[in-house]
Every structure is written in structure tokens, then in C-alpha cells.
Amino acid sequence: MKGSELRLIEYMEGSKKRFIIPVYQRNYDWKIENCKQLYDDLIQVIKNNSKTHFFGSIVSVYEPSGRNTEFLIIDGQQRLTTMSLLFLALYNLLEEKIIISEDESLKDQIYEDFLVDKYQPQEKRMKLKPIKNDQKAFSKLFNSKDDYIKDSNLTINYSYFYERIQKQEITIDELFDAICRLEIINITLNNEDNPQLIFESLNSTGLDLSEGDKIRNYILMGLPKQKQDEYYEKYWNCIEKCTKYDVSSFIRDYLSVKQLVIPSQKKVYINFKKYVEDSSLKIIEILEDLLSYAKRYNILLCGKTSSKELNSCINRLNRLETTVTRPFFLEVLRLYDENQINLNEVTEAFSITESYLFRRTICDLPTNALNKIFLLLNREIMRYDGTDSNYIEKLKFALLSKKDRARFPNDDDFSLMFTEKPIYQMNSKNKIYILERLENFGTLEDKDIYRHYDEGEYSIEHIMPQHLTPAWIKELGDSYEEIHDTWLHRIANLTLTAYNSKYSNSTFVEKKTMKNGFEDSGIRLNTYVSKKDKWTLAELRDRNDYLLKRALDIWAFPSTNYKPQEKQLDSYTLDDEASFLSGRQIAKFVYKGIEQPVVSWVEMYTKVLRALYLEDKTIITKIALSTDDDLSIHFSTNKRIFKKCDEIGDNVYVQTNTNTQSKLSVLNRLYKLYGMDPTDLVFYLRDSNDKEAEKGTRFEIRRRYWGYALKFIKEENFDNKSFDNVNTSKENWINGTFGIGGFAICCIANYDFARVDVYFGKTNANENKIAFDNVMLHKLEIESNLGVNLEWDRGDDVKRSIISYRLENVSIYNENDWLQIAKFHAKWSKKFIDAIVPYLK
Numbered sequence: 001m002k003g004s005e006l007r008l009i010e011y012m013e014g015s016k017k018r019f020i021i022p023v024y025q026r027n028y029d030w031k032i033e034n035c036k037q038l039y040d041d042l043i044q045v046i047k048n049n050s051k052t053h054f055f056g057s058i059v060s061v062y063e064p065s066g067r068n069t070e071f072l073i074i075d076g077q078q079r080l081t082t083m084s085l086l087f088l089a090l091y092n093l094l095e096e097k098i099i100i101s102e103d104e105s106l107k108d109q110i111y112e113d114f115l116v117d118k119y120q121p122q123e124k125r126m127k128l129k130p131i132k133n134d135q136k137a138f139s140k141l142f143n144s145k146d147d148y149i150k151d152s153n154l155t156i157n158y159s160y161f162y163e164r165i166q167k168q169e170i171t172i173d174e175l176f177d178a179i180c181r182l183e184i185i186n187i188t189l190n191n192e193d194n195p196q197l198i199f200e201s202l203n204s205t206g207l208d209l210s211e212g213d214k215i216r217n218y219i220l221m222g223l224p225k226q227k228q229d230e231y232y233e234k235y236w237n238c239i240e241k242c243t244k245y246d247v248s249s250f251i252r253d254y255l256s257v258k259q260l261v262i263p264s265q266k267k268v269y270i271n272f273k274k275y276v277e278d279s280s281l282k283i284i285e286i287l288e289d290l291l292s293y294a295k296r297y298n299i300l301l302c303g304k305t306s307s308k309e310l311n312s313c314i315n316r317l318n319r320l321e322t323t324v325t326r327p328f329f330l331e332v333l334r335l336y337d338e339n340q341i342n343l344n345e346v347t348e349a350f351s352i353t354e355s356y357l358f359r360r361t362i363c364d365l366p367t368n369a370l371n372k373i374f375l376l377l378n379r380e381i382m383r384y385d386g387t388d389s390n391y392i393e394k395l396k397f398a399l400l401s402k403k404d405r406a407r408f409p410n411d412d413d414f415s416l417m418f419t420e421k422p423i424y425q426m427n428s429k430n431k432i433y434i435l436e437r438l439e440n441f442g443t444l445e446d447k448d449i450y451r452h453y454d455e456g457e458y459s460i461e462h463i464m465p466q467h468l469t470p471a472w473i474k475e476l477g478d479s480y481e482e483i484h485d486t487w488l489h490r491i492a493n494l495t496l497t498a499y500n501s502k503y504s505n506s507t508f509v510e511k512k513t514m515k516n517g518f519e520d521s522g523i524r525l526n527t528y529v530s531k532k533d534k535w536t537l538a539e540l541r542d543r544n545d546y547l548l549k550r551a552l553d554i555w556a557f558p559s560t561n562y563k564p565q566e567k568q569l570d571s572y573t574l575d576d577e578a579s580f581l582s583g584r585q586i587a588k589f590v591y592k593g594i595e596q597p598v599v600s601w602v603e604m605y606t607k608v609l610r611a612l613y614l615e616d617k618t619i620i621t622k623i624a625l626s627t628d629d630d631l632s633i634h635f636s637t638n639k640r641i642f643k644k645c646d647e648i649g650d651n652v653y654v655q656t657n658t659n660t661q662s663k664l665s666v667l668n669r670l671y672k673l674y675g676m677d678p679t680d681l682v683f684y685l686r687d688s689n690d691k692e693a694e695k696g697t698r699f700e701i702r703r704r705y706w707g708y709a710l711k712f713i714k715e716e717n718f719d720n721k722s723f724d725n726v727n728t729s730k731e732n733w734i735n736g737t738f739g740i741g742g743f744a745i746c747c748i749a750n751y752d753f754a755r756v757d758v759y760f761g762k763t764n765a766n767e768n769k770i771a772f773d774n775v776m777l778h779k780l781e782i783e784s785n786l787g788v789n790l791e792w793d794r795g796d797d798v799k800r801s802i803i804s805y806r807l808e809n810v811s812i813y814n815e816n817d818w819l820q821i822a823k824f825h826a827k828w829s830k831k832f833i834d835a836i837v838p839y840l841k
Contacts, residue, residue, distance in 0.1 A: 008055055008083065008182040012127075015117040018070040020063075021077045021130045023232035024220030026213040027245070028081050028134045028153050035082060035157045039164055042178040046170050050181065055079060057185035068117075072225075074189065077130075081138075084128045085154060086179070087114045088141055089161035090172065099165065099172045106176060116142075130154075132237065211268035212247030218273060219283055235287040242294035243301070249323075250297050254290065256327040256375055260593040261680060296333040300326055310347040313354055316437075319429055319450065322357055324370045329353075331378040340388045348392050355555040356399050359409040361430060363417045364742040366763045366799075369406050372573050372679040384564035393562035400558065403570055411557050412725075417741055418551055419544055422489035424460065431460060435496050438547060439525050441554045447523070449496065461497040463535055464488065465505040472507065476536055483537050492544035495525045508535040570685045574668055574678035581660055581683065583699065583732060590682040602656050605663045606646040608681065612670055613648045619673050624652050634658070634666050699730040705749055705812050706734060709822035713747065716826035720833050732812070735759070736829060738837050743771070745832055747825040749812040754821045756828040758836050760801040769794065772801035775839045785835050803836060 012019075045053045058076030062069070073080060087110050093099040094107035101107070112118055116125040130138050137152035148155050165172065216236055220228045243250040248268055255271050256262045263271040276286055298304075301318070303311035317325065332349050335341045341349075357370075381394045399408045409417075423431050432453050440446035452458040465472065466488060473480045487493050497503065499516045512518045518530035528546060532539050569587055588597040589604045591611055598604045613620050624635035634655050639645050644657040658666075671678045706728040713736075714723050722736035722745055735744040742762030748755040758775075760768040772794055775782070783789055791804040807824045810817040 004186055006184055006186040007180065008184050009114070009180050011058065011184060011186055012080075012083065013113045014069070015112055015119075015127070016068050017127055018068050019060075019080055019128050020070055020072050021081075021128075021134070022072050022074075022220070022225075023131055023228050023236070024217050025073070025077055025131060026210065026216070028078065028130060030078050030082055030153065030157060032157065032160050034078075035085075035160050038082060038086075039161070042175060043170055045178040045181050046174045052181050052183045053178075055182040055184050057187055059187040059189065061189045074221075075187075076184075079184075081128065081130060081134070081154070082157065083179070084115065084138075085141075085158045086161050089158055089165055090176065091115060093162065093165055094172070099168070101172050101176075103173060106173070110176075210248045211265070211272075212251060214269040215247065215251060215272050218269070218276075219287065223283070231283070231287060235291050239287075239291055239294040242291075242298040244298075250294060251290075253297070253326045253330060254293050257293070257330050260375060260379060262327075262371055262375055262677065264675070264677070292337070293330060293334075296330050296337070297326070299333060300329055305343070307343050307347050310343070310350060313347065313350045316433060317350070317354060317357075320357070320433060321429065324367070325353055325357070325374050328374040328377045335388055335391065341391050345392050349395055352392075352395060352399065352558055355557070356408050358433075358555050359414050359557075362421060363409040363413050364763055365407070365409070366405050368575050368679065369573060371677075372682060373402070373406055376682075384568075390562065393560045394564075396558040396560040397562045397564070400560070401568060404572075405576060408557070411552060414555070414557070415548055415552070418491065418548055420490065420739055421741060423491045424462070424489035424494055431494075434491065435460065435494065435525065437554050438491075438550060439496065439523060441550070443524070452498070453496075457498050458496050459498075459500040461495050461500050461503060462488065463493050463495060463508070463511070463529060464540075467505055469505050469507075472505070475508065475534060479537070483540070487537075487540045490540075490544070491547055492540045495529060496523050497521065497526070508532075572683050572685065574664060574671060574681040574683075581664065581685070583702075583730075585686040586683055587686045588684045590684075592680065601660050601663055602646075604683070605656065605667070606648070606654065608667060609648050609654055609670075612674060613652065615674060617650065620648060620670070621650070621652055631666065631669060701813060702730055702732055702749070703728050705818055705821075708818055709747075709749075709825055710734075712822040712826040713829060716830045717833065720830075722829070722833060736833075738833055738840075740840055742767075743840060745829050745837075747829055749821055749825075751811050751813055753806050753808050754810055754812075754824055755804055755806040756825060756832060758803040758832050761799070763799070765799040768799060768801045769796075771840060772803075775803065775836060778839050782835050782839075786831060803832075805832075 041053060044050070056076065056079055058080060059074040060071040060076075061074060063072055091107060091110045094101060094110070103109075115127060117127065118125065126139060126142070128138065129135060134152070134154055137149040137154045140147045140149055141155065141158050150156075165175065170178070220231060220236065223231065239250075240247055248265070251272055252263055252265065252268045255268065255275060258275060259271070279286075281289075300314060303314040305311055305314075329350070332341070332346055336343065336346050360367075377395075377398060380398050381391060382388060384394050384397075402408055423434060426434075432450070436449040436453075439449055449458065464476075464484065464487065468476070468480065468484055476483050502514070502516065503511045506514070510517070512530055512532075518526045521527075521530065528543060529535075532542075570584075572581055586598055586601050586604055588595055589608070590596075591608055596604075596607060598607065609620070620635060623629050623631045624637050626632040635648075636642065636645075636653055636655075637651050639647070639653040642653060642655045642657070645653040645655050647653050667681065668678055671681070710723065710726065710728065714726075717723050717736065720738065722738050723734075726734050726736060732750055733746055733748045735746050737744055742760070744759045744761065746755075746757040746759045748757065760772050762768050762771075772792075776792060776794075779790075779792065786805075788805060791802075791806070793802045793804065795801045805828055807821065810821050810824075812818075812821065
């Protein structure tokens with residue numbers, strides 16, 4: 001390898017030189033801001049009278065080729081292509097006499113020294129040879145403007161230079177002079193150099209390569225040039241087209257399927273390289289497999305199957321941006337390609353998944369668990385009996401078996417939330433999705449709701465308007481304020497129209513009978529509305545019942561008789577609330593896709609810590625030696641300070657006589673320090689529903705206590721009905737509701753205290769903090785009314801917020817305390833609902 005300083009024009013000058021961009025390089029992707037920076041730099045060169053300006057390095061491989069001197073550009077193609085565009089803009093402006101140079105020879109000098117070999121045929125004369133698609137766009141710039149490929153980056157950046165040069169911030173001669181002052185480091189490789197290793201170590205001054213770019217280089221760069229061209233055409237270019245040129249995202253999902261671990265977006269290349277090296281597969285085998293998955297990926301992006309129903313489902317899921325499902329769907333489509341399932345089963349798998357996702361959205365269940373669910377879902381299905389037979393029934397069982405935050409909401413949960421949720425206040429993609437489904441489900445005469453909505457022709461109409469007029473107040477009656485506050489944004493009061501502004505705040509009869517009103521509407525959603533004579537509480541309830549019945553058909557809750565022969569274990573991730581794991585026994589865990597059986601949380605804790613320590617010893621060692629970091633109370637290099645501890649490695653010890661929640665909290669914080677995804681650490685828990693195994697355990701005691709306490713709690717809350725649908729539980733907590741999704745009244749019974757919480761648990765952390773802060777404004781008033789000081793925990797580093805009051809020195813394990821605890825739970829759940837909940841509503 002040889003490197004030397006060189007003026008850029010000396011490197012580019014000469015009609016016999018050819019600059020070849022190898023097929024393994026990325027497409028040209030400098031943006032206008034990059035070109036602007038270059039042009040600004042050239043102006044400053046003149047204004048500051050700089051003798052030189054460094055323009056980065058160009059790495060090339062010299063390849064003699066007959067009468068020409070060819071250079072394969074390993075690094076620097078973005079700068080070299082951009083300079084060619086600038087030269088071409090200069091030439092064309094001179095040729096068209098839009099700009100005049102003092103040097104009459106400048107036009108020919110630019111054309112013949114830096115752009116073409118005029119003695120070659122038209123198709124061979126260009127000195128720069130970009131890769132396939134860029135080459136076509138570049139060649140068109142030498143022709144009529146009518147031929148330009150307008151959406152190409154080359155055309156866009158050429159046009160920028162063409163327009164900016166005409167502003168003459170400096171003269172065209174000064175601009176050329178500035179270009180002549182650009183210096184590069186010219187690095188030429190010889191036969192002993194490894195282009196791939198050199199490429200990886202370069203610190204380019206241009207745009208960072210995408211992970212897909214690096215992978216393409218890794219696959220193709222080490223091949224002979226003939227193979228590079230062949231494999232690029234046959235495989236890589238097809239992969240790019242199938243993935244709509246977002247190869248990085250595709251390979252991230254591909255690796256997720258292959259390794260059952262979701263790689264960091266910034267480490268896709270590193271993980272892919274390791275996957276190839278570990279698999280011992282030949283490059284041709286890797287490319288063939290990538291292409292087969294890319295074709296499936298294209299179906300997920302575009303649909304275009306022979307099933308209209310499946311295509312529509314894919315389109316809807318893409319509108320909802322449900323990319324989290326792709327690793328699972330790629331495996332479903334693989335099974336179809338391998339004739340293991342048919343197209344109807346594929347469609348059903350997509351439809352069940354759509355219902356699962358939508359019901360969870362309506363019920364405000366968190367999305368952070370979905371990555372892991374869909375990553376492992378196919379493996380979970382296959383594990384039941386080791387085969388892919390009966391796939392759809394096993395899929396239903398797998399989703400129906402999910403618990404807590406991963407659960408598939410049943411009809412009762414869904415019906416309540418679908419009725420009460422302020423649909424209009426959901427984000428745009430969700431509310432138009434709901435109305436489109438309600439309009440088009442079950443008919444072949446469907447309307448293109450999305451297109452009309454995107455183009456601004458359709459909008460969402462409040463039947464009862466957002467601002468009540470005297471006529472509406474009269475029609476709604478004495479309870480108009482309550483009706484309006486309760487029902488305004490609910491689904492029962494929403495519809496679609498192309499005449500929203502015309503309807504305005506008109507009375508219901510006017511909206512119904514005016515020209516293009518509900519009676520004239522071609523939208524089916526309005527047919528039901530048009531048959532009503534008025535729009536009051538009774539009609540709102542009737543329409544809610546009608547739409548709810550339709551929703552239960554559209555987003556159906558699946559049922560199955562399938563049961564695996566071997567009982568399945570509940571699973572949670574490190575990202576789940578630690579309270580879900582309280583009192584549960586661990587059977588095994590998965591770290592980086594590898595299962596490890598354990599007999600206790602302590603064993604899991606130390607094994608994971610040792611694995612993290614081996615990843616990077618400095619992080620935990622630094623904590624162990626620190627006196628400032630509050631994590632340091634858990635680690636030390638002196639084991640004598642702990643009552644119980646285990647060695648992590650190299651005389652670094654961790655305290656082990658802490659409770660499960662504390663251990664999980666430490667792991668969670670360490671995962672953030674290590675830049676790792678907490679959903680990648682999965683816990684499988686021992687069965688806690690076995691009544692025989694439960695006898696005499698904490699689970700039996702909790703069930704008996706809640707059975708005892710609920711009669712007190714329900715009686716005290718008879719008027720507000722917050723606990724009417726609550727049953728006994730094996731957990732140390734139960735939740736009551738008060739009509740706001742994601743928020744709850746929580747009663748907790750522990751071995752050393754009892755507590756009542758107002759629990760702010762929406763998926764969106766910001767919504768929890770806003771609601772908490774609004775209540776906090778009334779802190780003095782609330783505590784004055786209750787006569788006690790409460791615990792106010794905003795939870796800035798977690799999603800949830802909590803307002804609490806506790807009873808000390810009682811224990812759920814002492815039945816003599818049960819009456820006191822039960823009355824406490826009953827009294828304070830009612831007090832919280834009366835004193836705090838009004839500020840939430």
C-alpha cells in the first residue's frame with residue numbers, strides 16, 4: 001500500500017484514466033447538505049486565500065486495461081462522484097454560455113481532462129463509471145434535460161451545483177481555482193493488501209456507510225472481479241430491490257430469525273460477519289438464503305400475493321407500522337414456500353396477529369414486550385411437538401397462553417376499552433385504521449378509505465359536535481354536559497365524511513337531511529346513523545352496541561382445543577415490571593439466545609453478571625471500586641463486607657442476599673450501561689397454577705387472603721364498582737379500575753406491610769407523568785382532605801408513576817392481621833377513588 005499527498009485535479013486529470021466504482025460499493029448517496037458544505041468550503045478557500053484545502057482520502061486499486069488506466073475505487077467514491085457532478089455543471093454552464101469564463105479554454109479543459117475521452121464511442125467515453133443505476137443517471141446528465149432521471153441523487157445534486165454556480169458568489173474562474181487547491185491522500189493498494197480490512201479501518205470524511213453497505217462490501221469485495229459482477233447482478237441487486245434498498249433493516253430481521261437475538265441497529269454488520277464465520281457457509285449459500293428471505297420480505301413490504309385478503313392485511317399492518325412482527329412473518333412465509341402450510345393458513349396467521357396487536361392497542365398494553373414475543377413465537381410453536389403440523393392451532397394456543405402484559409385481551413377487556421376509549425384522541429394511523437375496518441369489513445364493495453383520507457377528501461366527523469350549540473344542549477337534555485364529556489371522542493360518536501366543514505355544528509336533523517348529509521352519504525358507516533331521528537344518549541349507546549358487535553367480529557378472539565402434551569412455562573423479560581415476578585420461582589433463563597436451567601434467582605443473577613463481566617470487565621470493576629455510584633453497594637472487591645456474596649470474576653463480588661426485585665433492578669441498570677436490550681434476557685418461571693404444588697406456599701396464602709379481603713373491598717366500593725370484576729389472585733396485588741385505561745387502584749399485601757396505590761401505568765410514559773403532575777398540583781388539598789401524608793413517586797426513570805399510602809407492621813402471613821389489612825384496603829381504595837380519581841377525570 002502506498003500513500004501520498006496529491007492535488008485532486010492531478011489524480012483525476014487525463015482522458016485515458018477510468019474511475020470504476022465496484023459493484024460491491026453502495027449507491028451514490030450524498031445529499032444536498034453535503035454538496036452545500038463542499039461548495040461553501042470552496043468559497044472560503046478563495047475568500048481566505050488558502051493555498052490548499054484537504055478533501056479526504058481516495059483509496060484505489062490500479063488495474064491496467066489495454067489503452068486505459070483503470071482505478072477501482074475502494075473508498076472515496078462519494079467525493080469523486082460529487083466532483084464529477086460539479087465539473088459537469090461547470091462545463092454545461094460554459095457550453096450554454098450562461099456563465100462566461102475569462103479563460104476561453106476552460107470549457108474544453110474541464111470536458112476533456114476530467115469528464116470524457118472524446119476519442120471513444122459515446123457509450124464508453126465517460127471517465128467515471130458508477131454502479132448500475134447511478135451510471136444510467138450520470139450518463140443522462142450529458143444529454144438533454146428532458147432525459148434526466150429526476151429522482152436520482154446524482155441528478156438532484158447536479159442540479160444544485162448548476163443552480164448555485166449561477167449565483168456567482170465567486171466567479172467561475174475562482175471556483176475552478178478553488179477546486180485546483182483541493183488536496184487528497186492518494187492511497188494505492190498492491191496485490192498483498194487486503195481491500196476489505198483496509199476498507200473497515202478507514203475513517204472516511206464522507207457519509208457513514210450503512211450496515212447494509214458494509215455487508216455488501218464484506219460479501220463481494222474478497223471475490224474475483226468477474227464473480228463480483230456476477231453475484232451483484234444475480235443476488236445483491238435483487239436483494240436491494242426486494243427490500244426497497246433498506247438492506248440494513250432486512251438483514252437485522254434476517255439475523256433475528258437465524259440467531260433468535262435482535263441485533264443492535266448499529267451492530268448489524270458485526271453480527272452478520274460473526275454469523276457467516278460461525279456458520280461455515282459458502283458465500284454463494286449465504287447469498288441464496290438471503291435472496292430467498294428478501295423475496296419473503298418483499299411480500300411483507302408490498303403484499304402482491306395471490307390472496308386479496310392477505311394483501312389487504314399486509315397493507316393494514318404496514319399502515320400501523322408493525323415492523324416488530326417481521327421475524328415471525330418471515331418464518332410463516334418460509335413454511336409456505338416449503339409447502340408446510342397453505343395460503344389460507346398464512347392468511348389466518350396474519351389475521352390472528354392483527355387482532356392480537358389491535359386488541360392490545362385498544363387495551364393500552366405495552367409494546368416493549370412484542371419484540372421478544374414475535375422473535376421467539378415460531379420457535380415456541382415448533383417446540384410444542386417438534387413439528388410444524390397443526391401450525392395455526394398452535395399459534396392460537398401460544399398467543400392465548402400469554403400472561404399479564406403479553407396477554408391477548410379477551411372479549412370482556414376489549415369490549416370495555418373499545419366502548420370507553422377516546423378513539424378520536426388516538427394517533428392518526430390508529431383511528432383511521434379503526435374506521436376503515438368498520439367501513440370495509442365483510443364486503444366486496446370496499447372503499448379506498450386510506451387514499452381518500454391521505455388526500456384530504458375524507459375526515460373524521462363528530463356526530464355530536466365538539467362545541468355544543470343551544471340546539472344541541474336542548475336535544476341532549478339536562479345531562480348534556482356529562483353526555484358530552486363522556487361520549488364526545490368515543491367510537492359511538494365518530495364517523496367518516498367528505499363534508500366535515502359543511503356539517504360544522506349543525507343539529508343532527510340538519511346533518512342528516514342536508515345535501516350530502518348522512519341520508520345521501522355513500523359511506524356505509526353513515527347508513528346506521530341516517531336511520532335515527534335524533535342523537536342523544538340512547539342513540540349513542542345503541543350505536544356503540546352495534547359497532548362493538550361488529551368489532552368483535554373484525555378483531556375476533558381466537559379459540560382452540562389444542563393443548564401441548566408437555567406443560568409450558570410462563571416467560572417474562574428483564575423489561576417487564578418486576579412485580580410480575582414477585583414470589584415466582586425461576587426454572588431457566590435465556591441469555592443471548594442460549595437457554596440455561598437454574599434452580600434459583602440467585603443462580604441466574606450470578607450467571608448473567610459473570611457473562612456481562614466477560615463482555616466488558618471494566619464496567620462492573622469500576623462500579624465495585626466506586627464510592628459515588630449507588631450501584632456500588634451491590635459490588636465490591638472485598639467480600640467481607642457482604643453477609644452473602646458470589647464472585648463474578650477477578651476478585652469482584654456481588655451481594656446476593658437481596659430480594660428478586662432488587663436483583664432485577666441491578667441487571668436492568670447494568671444492561672443500560674452495557675448498551676444491551678433488556679428484552680433479550682428472558683426468564684421462564686415454574687408453574688404457579690398447580691394447586692397441589694401450591695399448598696402451604698405463599699401463593700395459597702395470597703389466594704386465601706384475597707378471597708377473605710375482597711368481600712370488604714367490594715362492599716366499601718359498591719357505589720363506584722371499581723372491584724366488581726376482580727377475583728382472587730396468587731399475586732401479592734389486585735387492581736381495581738375506574739374507567740381510565742392504563743390507570744388503576746392497586747391493593748398490595750406483603751410480608752411486612754400493606755399498601756394502596758393509584759397506579760399510572762399507560763404504555764406512554766409521558767402520559768403517566770402529565771397525569772401525575774396534574775394531580776400533584778392538588779397535593780396539599782388532597783392530603784388535607786385525607787388527613788395524612790402520601791408517598792408521591794413520579795418514577796422519572798421508569799414508565800409508571802405511583803401515589804401510595806401504606807400500613808406498617810402487618811403481614812399477609814399472619815392471619816391475625818387479615819381483618820386489619822382487609823379493612824385498610826377497603827377504606828383506602830375508596831378514599832383514593834373519592835379524593836384522587838376526580839383530578840384524573
